[in-house]
Amino acid sequence: MTGIHYLDARGPDGIRVYAIGDIHGHVDLLRDMHARIAQEIARDKSADWRIVHLGDLVDRGPDSSGAIAFLMSAVARDPRCIVLAGNHDVGFLDFLAQPDPDGLFARHGGRETALSYGVDLVMGDADSLRRSHRELAAAVPDSHQRFLRTLPRSASFGDFFFCHAGIRPGVALERQAPEDLIWIRNEFLRYPGLHPKVIVHGHTPQAEPEVLANRVNVDTGVFHSGELTALVIDGAEKRLMSVKIS
Template structure:
């Protein structure tokens, strides 16, 4: 199978694309990233642009509700703001539908998400789980549910394919399993060959962005590093930008 190498990959002519990694409830960094992008767009005046958010909007960070509100407003204001879903976003919906104390949401940052809606999530006993689940289900606005339920799992621009986790090698992009797009790790991360397009993803946090021949990982573990990262594609030019919490990331 022939493929595209990162060094040769190009974005669509006349379009600048920003791809933002996992946000995990960090509204302050998301707003800072958007402000930086807006400044660049105002300064450089590209013919067209897109901002792609690679999923995992919720969990672990302090303001998942605020992140969702922000992105709903951004997409309504300009449809060039594109939001993809991640496994944590799907896990949030799954928990609202069925309160499993062993679920991804309950075990990996859902308590912080619930707190952003004013609910203290209890998972250690059945009664606490039942009551706090009912409170959370009542607290989440219908607009948030509709938004999360309609998020796509991938999008493509030029020689780049954007998704949350990655793809299964050897499978055509249009035939990828939806679960792989938000969950896959080792089979994708360890694959040495080129893909039909360069895959831009998050899902697997790293201390620094990973730029490989066949993929770019922009998940820099915002919930513990304090750094939110984005890839910028403008024709043949590719670069990385980041915003950071002073005193947390250690890179300022």
């Protein structure tokens, strides 16, 4: 199977693409990133553009509710803002549907998400879990849940394929399993060959962005690093940009 090398990959003609890594409740940095992007687009008089958010809007950070609300407004204003689902976003919905004290949401940052809706998530016993779940389910607006449920798992522009976690090597892009797109790690990260397109992803936090022949990882662990990273694709030009907590 032939593939595309990062150095040869091009974005779609006339469209600049920004791909933003995992947000994890840092709506402050998300606003800063959008402001910088808007400044660039105005400065360069870009003919057209897309902003692709690679998922994990929620958990661990201080304002998951605010991040969802911000992106809902951004998408409503302009459909060129695209938001993909991450495993934490799906885990949040799973908890709202059926609370699991050992699930992703409960064990990996869901308490911070609940606090952003004004709910203190207590799971020390079954009664506390049921009570917390009822409070959270009542506090999360239906519009937030509908927004998360409708998020796609992938997008593609030019020679680049965007998803949260990665793809299963050897499987056609259009046949990727939805769970792989938000969960896969080792089989994808360790694969040395080229893919049909360069995969732009998050999900696996790194101290620095990873730019490899077959993939680009822009998850710089915002919840502990305070840095949100994006890949910018403009024709044959590719570059990274970031915003940090000051």
